[in-house]
Amino acid sequence: MRGSRWSGVLRSPVGASAAAVLSGVLVLAVLAPVLWTGKANAVDTGRILQGSSAAHWMGTDSLGRDIFFRVLVATRLSVELALAATAIGVLAGLLLGTAPVLLGARAGRFVTAVVNIAVAFPGLLLALFFAVIFGVGTGGGVPAIGLATAPGFARLTQTLVATVSGLDFVAAARIAGVGRVRLLLRHVLPNVGEPLVVNATISAGSALLAFAGLSFLGLGVQAPDYDWGRLLGEGLNGLYIHPAAALAPTVAVVVAGLAFNLFGEAIAKGIGQRTPAVEAASFSPPATGTRAGLPADVVLAVDGLHVGFPGADGPVTPVRGVSFALRRGEAVGVVGESGSGKSLTALAVAQLIEEPGRVHADRLEFLGEPLLETGTRARRQLLGTSFAMVFQDPATSFNPTQRIGRQLAEVARRHQGMSRGQAFARAVDRLRAVRVPAAHRRARQFPHEFSGGMRQRAMIGMGVMGNPALIVADEPTTALDVTVQRQVLRLLQDVRAADDVAILLISHDITVVGQVCERVLVMYAGRIVEDLPAAELHTAARHPYTRALLAAVPDMTTDREQPLAVIPGKPADPSRPPRGCAFAPRCPFADAQCTSADPPLDADGDGRRVACWHAGELALRDTGRVAAGEQR
Numbered sequence: 001m002r003g004s005r006w007s008g009v010l011r012s013p014v015g016a017s018a019a020a021v022l023s024g025v026l027v028l029a030v031l032a033p034v035l036w037t038g039k040a041n042a043v044d045t046g047r048i049l050q051g052s053s054a055a056h057w058m059g060t061d062s063l064g065r066d067i068f069f070r071v072l073v074a075t076r077l078s079v080e081l082a083l084a085a086t087a088i089g090v091l092a093g094l095l096l097g098t099a100p101v102l103l104g105a106r107a108g109r110f111v112t113a114v115v116n117i118a119v120a121f122p123g124l125l126l127a128l129f130f131a132v133i134f135g136v137g138t139g140g141g142v143p144a145i146g147l148a149t150a151p152g153f154a155r156l157t158q159t160l161v162a163t164v165s166g167l168d169f170v171a172a173a174r175i176a177g178v179g180r181v182r183l184l185l186r187h188v189l190p191n192v193g194e195p196l197v198v199n200a201t202i203s204a205g206s207a208l209l210a211f212a213g214l215s216f217l218g219l220g221v222q223a224p225d226y227d228w229g230r231l232l233g234e235g236l237n238g239l240y241i242h243p244a245a246a247l248a249p250t251v252a253v254v255v256a257g258l259a260f261n262l263f264g265e266a267i268a269k270g271i272g273q274r275t276p277a278v279e280a281a282s283f284s285p286p287a288t289g290t291r292a293g294l295p296a297d298v299v300l301a302v303d304g305l306h307v308g309f310p311g312a313d314g315p316v317t318p319v320r321g322v323s324f325a326l327r328r329g330e331a332v333g334v335v336g337e338s339g340s341g342k343s344l345t346a347l348a349v350a351q352l353i354e355e356p357g358r359v360h361a362d363r364l365e366f367l368g369e370p371l372l373e374t375g376t377r378a379r380r381q382l383l384g385t386s387f388a389m390v391f392q393d394p395a396t397s398f399n400p401t402q403r404i405g406r407q408l409a410e411v412a413r414r415h416q417g418m419s420r421g422q423a424f425a426r427a428v429d430r431l432r433a434v435r436v437p438a439a440h441r442r443a444r445q446f447p448h449e450f451s452g453g454m455r456q457r458a459m460i461g462m463g464v465m466g467n468p469a470l471i472v473a474d475e476p477t478t479a480l481d482v483t484v485q486r487q488v489l490r491l492l493q494d495v496r497a498a499d500d501v502a503i504l505l506i507s508h509d510i511t512v513v514g515q516v517c518e519r520v521l522v523m524y525a526g527r528i529v530e531d532l533p534a535a536e537l538h539t540a541a542r543h544p545y546t547r548a549l550l551a552a553v554p555d556m557t558t559d560r561e562q563p564l565a566v567i568p569g570k571p572a573d574p575s576r577p578p579r580g581c582a583f584a585p586r587c588p589f590a591d592a593q594c595t596s597a598d599p600p601l602d603a604d605g606d607g608r609r610v611a612c613w614h615a616g617e618l619a620l621r622d623t624g625r626v627a628a629g630e631q632r
């Protein structure tokens, strides 16, 4: 935790008073038994059950012992028991709550179901149930209250962890090869720390009350020991004769409980991040040689890629047989309407499709390595060094609790065996390379101190920490304004030119893709429907969908008096794939053949591919139109 944040918390009125009261409680817990045990235990049969007086501020109990000193001395046992029970509850809750991340989706679902059932039981009922199992006394009470606290804590942890696990920086860490445990400790838990700490301290306050309750019922602390709950039970017997005997332990429980809660609120704001150093691991990407049916410089080969999910009415397959290859230094764009399967294709390449999603491919090779068959560790190393992903939203691409330089350095420390200093120097160098001004100072800043465009550039910088052969950029400029968009796209082009990096640019904007890429893959309803050189987009597109996409983009010649062109109809529903061509219901050229059979993705001799029964006719019609235009 950073000093400045601590001092900021302690300067706030709530933080300062909470810290003062809690310190008082803890000092009492340490000192009171040492200083006042004698007075608290001194029996005086001449002063039984007396009210408040100068000699005994809170009166005496049934053996004439001083209640005020007994309450002070009981602080230690009460706090100790509450903290022990909370520790058990927090530990068990954290283990249960993080199980889905640690154990994987299937085992995680089972644990989640168990937690959901346990949460349905009232805490007090659970505590009494466990107290009966573990037995009467402190030895049984502590685990009973701890385990009764655990389900609530586990539920909160699960929810928070699930939220953070879906963010881009966690996906980026996965691509960087970070394992499950490290992912949890370094990227997930620090971002859910605040509510967990607050909940833990509130649990400590509740455990105080719960233990008081158990002792009051005779199930907790047993004589001759005493905690506040036991003193409260004894005091209640004489409530009408002298209420101070019950009031004193009650006030103690309330004050200590409040102190824990307020202190939790205060330190939650100061939660920072301390993470262990990353061990180095070396990996040499496999040399690219000639492979079966592929040119030697192919970086990524995808053949027959399917991505499916279980749906309410059977499996849904939003990506249905996508095939393409990317050569070293090549920039390929993937365009299509929302829901066409662009992002799922990218995520499948990055190995980021989570359970219950299923990825199948006849071939999914990155640098010659079959990703679906390669072991997890080797795959992580390969992707961590040679693959980079730039996500759409720069606001969620970085871990907000870590400085930018540190996040970049993690890649170099993990995969290139660099020391902390070397890795940081490399991070600064890479930030400079992606034109982040004052890179050395900026590397020490947190993501929120970067603008959106700068964060996106830093993300690209993170991608080039290793020696990437491929950068997948999924809508990298959608969240940016137009000027910054252009800078980021230019940067991607520069990185590609400088290091011969292949780029797979996913965008719904066919114009952007046409400007940046050499080739364009047009996707519709989970399939590639056309693959053509970007330079020929406006002149040689043969698929009616590609043409409709182009026609929907206004240009300088568009008549502003007329409504903008749109593609009629709705995109295909992946849960109900049509029998024939998926675009047929929206296509002006569709006929009986289109609605009965899905056209194959046919290649011509020059590497262009199109999936349309009428592609040839459309090309001829164009030729005729051009010829007619020329004659006129």
Ligand SMILES: Nc1ncnc2c1ncn2[C@@H]1O[C@H](COP(=O)(O)OP(=O)(O)OP(=O)(O)O)[C@@H](O)[C@H]1O
Binding pocket: 309, 316, 318, 336, 337, 338, 339, 340, 341, 342, 343, 344, 345, 357, 508, 574
């Ligand atoms: N985890 C999932 N479970 C079930 N269906 C999913 C899942 N993720 C995506 N889909 C579905 O798969 C289809 C393709 O999604 P994908 O995100 O690849 O589309 P996209 O072309 O990238 O669109 P966008 O530009 O809106 O992101 C969508 O219909 C989406 O609802």
